Structures are given as C-alpha cells and as structure tokens.
Amino acid sequence: MAELLSDDEIDAQLGSDWERDGDEIVRVYEFDDYLDGVAFAASVGEVAEEEFHHPEIMIRYQEVEVRLTSHEEGGITDKDLRLADLFDDEL
Numbered sequence: 001m002a003e004l005l006s007d008d009e010i011d012a013q014l015g016s017d018w019e020r021d022g023d024e025i026v027r028v029y030e031f032d033d034y035l036d037g038v039a040f041a042a043s044v045g046e047v048a049e050e051e052f053h054h055p056e057i058m059i060r061y062q063e064v065e066v067r068l069t070s071h072e073e074g075g076i077t078d079k080d081l082r083l084a085d086l087f088d089d090e091l
C-alpha cells in the first residue's frame, strides 16, 4: 500500500498542468475535435489498466477532465503522480 503524500510533497511534485482538488489531482485536457478527446480518453484508459490504477474520466465537447486519487489509501500517493505523467505522455 502506497504512502499518502504530504501537501508539500504534492505541491513539489505535481505537474504544472495539474491542480490539487482536495484528495484528488485534476487536469482538463483541451481538444479541437471531440473525437480526438474520445481517443485520448481511450489511451488514458489503456494506461490505467496497464498500471491498474484508474482515474475518473469525463469526456466533454472539446475537453477531457481526468481526476486521480488513491481510493484504497484515501488520498494522493505516488501512484497518482506517476499516472498523471504517463497520461501527459499520451498527448
């Protein structure tokens, strides 16, 4: 079981395009084309399944919101920060 990160650890390690929202980290990715967002969400899902750590994904017109938290630990862990970087690599 991963350790919960402190506020300072999260602030220091969170990618610049991500934000902290309580026990979650969140990023809204913007796309010109709706189906590009759908395809991106599918690639995020593939990575999540490979890593067995699953985000909440909301697909909207021209944007995809991705939220990560570690449910078992009840907050933000290294797993969430790592997945955020992996999702960004899918762009």
Ligand SMILES: C[C@H](O)[C@H](O)[C@H]1CNC2=NC(N)=NC(=O)C2=N1
Pocket: 052, 053, 054, 055, 068, 069, 070, 071, 072, 073
């Ligand atoms: C049993 C538990 O649901 C699994 O071990 C995995 C599945 N995917 C998961 N995803 C996330 N975000 N947090 C978890 O704690 C988690 N647990």
